Structures are given as structure tokens and as C-alpha cells.
Amino acid sequence: MLAETTINYPYANLGDTPQAFTAIYQENCNIGIWRQSVPPALVDSLSSAVVDYAFPSLATIVEPEQAKDLILERYSDMTGVEAFADHVALLIDMYCCLFDLNAAGLRLKKLTGAMCPKFHVDHVPCRLVVTYCGVATQWLIEDNIDRTKLGIASAGLTDEQSGICLDHTMIEQMQAGDVALLKGEKWLNNEGRGLVHRSPSAAPDSPRIVMTLDFAR
Numbered sequence: 001m002l003a004e005t006t007i008n009y010p011y012a013n014l015g016d017t018p019q020a021f022t023a024i025y026q027e028n029c030n031i032g033i034w035r036q037s038v039p040p041a042l043v044d045s046l047s048s049a050v051v052d053y054a055f056p057s058l059a060t061i062v063e064p065e066q067a068k069d070l071i072l073e074r075y076s077d078m079t080g081v082e083a084f085a086d087h088v089a090l091l092i093d094m095y096c097c098l099f100d101l102n103a104a105g106l107r108l109k110k111l112t113g114a115m116c117p118k119f120h121v122d123h124v125p126c127r128l129v130v131t132y133c134g135v136a137t138q139w140l141i142e143d144n145i146d147r148t149k150l151g152i153a154s155a156g157l158t159d160e161q162s163g164i165c166l167d168h169t170m171i172e173q174m175q176a177g178d179v180a181l182l183k184g185e186k187w188l189n190n191e192g193r194g195l196v197h198r199s200p201s202a203a204p205d206s207p208r209i210v211m212t213l214d215f216a217r
């Protein structure tokens, strides 16, 4: 049932329920965003918990049934880990269910400084991205992209110099707590059409906690 979602832009489906994800199976949908999936209280508690907490990185393949215990063990000494583990496990379960996977490739990372935040496409079928706290992912609607400036064509140039983004005032900005499915180049018949996005730099006093899920098996 798509009645609860709104198609705001070409190639994008935004909604306030997980139903926002189901449109990803439509050929013209490049991104599905479940807005405010993470309860604001969890975003707030993580935002303060991770300022002084190392938050070790995690990169592994996980089955939905193992997800909660994995998070509880890895981040056992983090304030609020129970609610965090519940939410991560929920997303892994949903992702595996939506794409009929037995397991997902999970990456969790704390980002504290400048990155190389250039617009790019992912060479995967469809990646789930959620920023649990800090500044979230930016992306472009199709009408605002010059795809000839992607990748090697922008070598040595910033996004401002390369011309990949036609109007920088029209860059789409996700919020902490939004969960997105980003269709990549390896989705069937999506070569040359993957969602263009970038990962902004984190402020030193406002770390980002980012999770991605990919197809595993």
C-alpha cells in the first residue's frame, strides 16, 4: 500500500513509514527514504553518547537473527546500546526481507573529521544508508546532475568546480534518523543511472555514526 507515501521528486520516494522502501522496485525510483525512522530520542542519546565514546568500527556479514547480540556485544559499554541494537536489528531484518537475503553486509563507523565528500554513484545493487547522528547524506535529483562529470571526469576537481551538480542550492539533504535505500549501478538495468550522492564531513564536536547495509547472500 503506497497511500502513506508521497512521490516528491522524479526518481525519489519519501515517506514516514517503511512503505517508502517498496517503491525501490519501480524502475523509475532511485531512492526510497523512510524519514525519521530512528526515534528522535535515540538520535539525541547517541549524539551525546558518542562524543566521548570511541565507537569501534564494525564490518561483517550478519544474519538477521544474530544482529542484536552482535551489536550488544560490540558496543556493550556504550550508553543506550539496547535501543541502538534493537533499531539496527530491525533494519537488518527489513533489508533482508525486502531483498530476499539470508544475510547482509553490515558496516558501522564513527566519522569525526573531513572526508573527501565528492558526489558519486555506488557500484552495488542497492545500499541502505542511515546516519544515526551527525550531518547526514546529501543526494541529487536527476534533473540536477551532469552525469558526464562523474568519476574520472572530475579527477582533481571539487564538486563545485566539476559541474556535476547544476544547481548547488538544490542539493537534497537527509537528516539524522532518516533511513534510505540508494539504488546503485549494479541493480538490473540501472547502469549509468545510479543515485548520485555524497557523505558530508563531520564536525569534530558532532561526530557522525553511519551504518550501511549491502547484499551479502
Ligand SMILES: [Fe+2]
Residues within 6 Å of the ligand: 120, 121, 122, 197
Ligand atoms: Fe556512496
